[in-house]
Amino acid sequence: MLGWRRAAASVLLLPRRAGWRPAAAMSSLLVGQPQYAWLRELGLQEDNPGVYNGRWGGGGQVVTTYCPANNEPIARVRQASLEDYEETVKKAKEAWQVWADIPAPKRGEVVRQIGDALRQKIKVLGSLVSLEMGKIYVEGVGEVQEYVDVCDYAVGLSRMIGGPVLPSERSGHALIEQWNPVGLVGIITAFNFPVAVYGWNSAIAMICGNACLWKGAPTTSLTSVAVTKIVAKVLEDNKIPGAVCSLICGGADIGTAMARDERMDLLSFTGSTEVGKQVALMVQERFGRSLLELGGNNAIIVFEDADLNLVIPSTLFAAVGTAGQRCTTARRLFLHENIHDEVVEKLVKAYAQVRIGDPWDSDTLYGPLHTKAAVKMFLDAVEQAKQQGGSVVYGGKVINRPGNYVEPTIVTGLAHNAPIVHTETFAPILYVLKFKEEEEVFAWNNEVKQGLSSSIFTRDLGRIFRWLGPKGSDCGIVNVNIPTSGAEIGGAFGGEKHTGGGRESGSDSWKLYMKRSTCTINYSKDLPLAQGIKFQ
Structure with a gap:
């Protein structure tokens, strides 16, 4: 912890550092001021596209994010329109066709590289979390470390996911429990953990063979953009379609579209109990699957x-x-x-x-x-x-x-x-x-x-x-x-009752990102029926 704190001064320069004098034409946004030049290391500018589906774009409203420590504007992000959403879902579905065919251990290797890329940016990304969300620097770095740790965990898991071969009551038969990816996983995260919760979901969902579509909180849009830039570079280096990890910054209209969209095979929602209930009802109306992480008293x-x-x-x-x-x-x-x-x-x-x-x-x-x-x-x-x-x-x-x-x-x-x-x-x-x-x-x-x-x-x-x-x-x-x-x-994270019942991260939480089939294989020349039934 002490090491993290000592590193803070070299990574995140103080807003009113002794001896610093403003330039004559100072930007009104923090990202344009000299003491925040480190934000450029994350690829952030005064104006940032908030949609990624293999390419960056966005045609929706422009949102300015603010630093909670002084309420000064940091930078602007152009959010998604509903047209952007439609295009991104289509591209994510297409990318899944490629990703699902890659063997799980090789998917794990890609996730390992994502963890390594996050390690290289851990201090500067932790500083952004501190600046935009407001949590102290050591917690910001710790949150990125949690994403890294989940990547490490997911790498090992990629060689272990699967079901058992069960004994059959019929000779010459085998029962196999087959697990396959659900397809497209929508991930809606809250402002308080703008990095870690996405990591819990995406790292596990990816090794299971799913594509991901992420909508972070509008007030932490810069963090969403910065994380996606890191992940996108790894996908590009491995010649994987970028839409495997799509980003769609937006507000309630995008969240509602995700909840109602039958193409969204699983929707993971982290947020308030009140909003979570609305999400659950919309998903249930289409008999969809949801993973809810809501409030806690x-x-x-x-x-x-x-x-x-x-x-x-x-x-x-x-x-x-x-x-x-x-x-x-x-x-x-x-x-x-x-x-x-x-x-x-x-x-x-x-x-x-x-x-x-x-x-x-x-x-x-x-x-x-x-x-x-x-x-x-x-x-x-x-x-x-x-x-x-x-x-x-x-x-x-x-x-x-x-x-x-x-x-x-x-x-x-x-x-x-x-x-x-x-x-x-x-x-x-x-x-x-x-x-x-x-x-x-x-x-x-x-x-x-x-x-x-x-x-x-x-x-x-x-x-x-x-x-x-x-x-x-x-x-x-x-x-x-x-x-x-x-x-x-390493343990499953989640709660009961109005907390939503969902489980993320460790233990057997990976099962929520997959669908299960029971397969019976007859490798004999006979056709015995279960329970000894005769049908002649």
Whole structure:
């Protein structure tokens, strides 16, 4: 981590570096200013095409992306029109015809090269994530590293995907489980992880033999363009059609077109529960397949036997990391009544030590929210918490500085079922709640609509296995003595209930990107029927 931070100064020059003087005709866009010249290393200009299907283009609206740390414009991206969308889907389908015929291990070799290309650009691409999304530099680099890691994982997986040969009850027969790519995978990603989530999906989908069509968040369009340029160069070097990894920057009209399009064999959507529900209904209307990664109202439960040396830093990271804008962010903290006051006191002291500043500063641990709208959402949630009986014991205000900065916030005194506690607010607000018994707090963990991530802190082995069991957590991620955030790529990532039920990244998540056929082969001269049926 320290190495990443030291590298930040050489990769992302500070906006008001000492001794720097503006030129006479300074561009109004950051990309045109000398201290942001590193953006050119990613192929970014003042005006950038936002459609790639083997060639770059775009005939839709022009969108300007902004730096959340100062709300200054970075660069412009021309988004896709619906005509661009039609052309791109057609080209992606044509590219799939070529890609699907390439053996899986050779597809894995191409993905390996994508990982290597990302490694070469990891610092500068991580800097772009920090500049455009707002997360601190080490998190931006870490997000690119996650894409690299998934590429490495996918390379090995490319030699392992497939089904078993099953014993047949009939002599001279074999049962084979055959797995084939679904075809075209649409990938819609959110602003908070503008690189990693695309990596989870695309690397696995590609080794399975699928073409991909990516629509990133409009507010992180530059990151989408930069990543696609890196991937496109690898495809070009291998003489693979560029449309295998197509990009279509756009808004709700493009997302709706993808959801309703029967040519979209699988649609992976990451975003809010509200929008995810609309996507799911549109896909289901055409009997399509969707993979949903939606919200999470995640809880940490701390029992009186917990090691507080683990609890405090874990809670701080889970609640404050990425300024509370992870889907796995801890939003509820349940404390046993015997340790409640002690933990709150320690947590307030820890919050006071959080270094707030520019995301690219090597000392910063906490940056801005992504948009001005997110700041308003934060203030509204704090006010609702007060009205419902909560007490703000730390934070709760907007920070008086340029950009979208708010104070990391701790609220105590609310009921476990208060409406605001059951509302996922994508902001750094932690609701601290008391409990007495294991049974009640397990139930409180499960009473919210989402079911993404959860964690308990305890030394009791019996309690740990009850937590992991059928009457424990109902989440897709069930942790013990670690935060709710920070999942590893080797496990399947996803959640239950209103989180959508989808799984990405590791374990057997690859199966979601493929279709399965059961094949019975008769290599005998007889025709016995299953279950001993006679038909003569």
